[in-house]
Amino acid sequence: MQPISTTAASYDSRTIWFHWLTAVLVVAQWIGAKTIDMWPRGPLRVDAQSLHVTAGIAIGILVLARIVWRVSGGRQLPAADFAALHILAKAVQWGLYLLVLGTVGLGLAMVSLRSMSFFNLFMLPTLADGSRATSGAIHGLHELAGTTILIVAGLHATAALVHRYLLHDGVLARMIPRLASSGP
Numbered sequence: 001m002q003p004i005s006t007t008a009a010s011y012d013s014r015t016i017w018f019h020w021l022t023a024v025l026v027v028a029q030w031i032g033a034k035t036i037d038m039w040p041r042g043p044l045r046v047d048a049q050s051l052h053v054t055a056g057i058a059i060g061i062l063v064l065a066r067i068v069w070r071v072s073g074g075r076q077l078p079a080a081d082f083a084a085l086h087i088l089a090k091a092v093q094w095g096l097y098l099l100v101l102g103t104v105g106l107g108l109a110m111v112s113l114r115s116m117s118f119f120n121l122f123m124l125p126t127l128a129d130g131s132r133a134t135s136g137a138i139h140g141l142h143e144l145a146g147t148t149i150l151i152v153a154g155l156h157a158t159a160a161l162v163h164r165y166l167l168h169d170g171v172l173a174r175m176i177p178r179l180a181s182s183g184p
Helices: 013-038 043-072 083-113 132-167 177-181
Strands: 116-118 122-124
Touching (some): 013 043, 013 132, 043 083, 043 116
Antiparallel strands (some): 116 122
């Protein structure tokens, strides 16, 4: 039994842009998070932290817009895999959405527990009381969720490459339409 053919089908351009923009921003955000402490204490580090918070909010908004587009206007394609693999693929996609939104939520929770300078322009207020232990636990979960996103996205990308180079079924061409006319 073969999976459903995907040779001529690709997602609409908005879905493709949402996908690749999300991927690039998530990787850039993770790299930024891992390098914030390399900046010297002071205005440059404050700017790096402010940029991280701003980009996190932007990614959250982007993913919400992506979900709305996916359920309301995006092109729906037939399953490319057998039932179990199709369910797994959908679980990974929705799991990534939830991980990103959860990571953004944890980041906002961290910001709400401490006052922070925003681009050295003004102080963001503390919105909730929290102990240092609570703040540290949320920070740890935020970092874990961010790293988990990269691991799951890496597995997602690996699956796309398996489809391209081992299964030769055109799944990767759904997100990179020019691949539909080229060989594996």
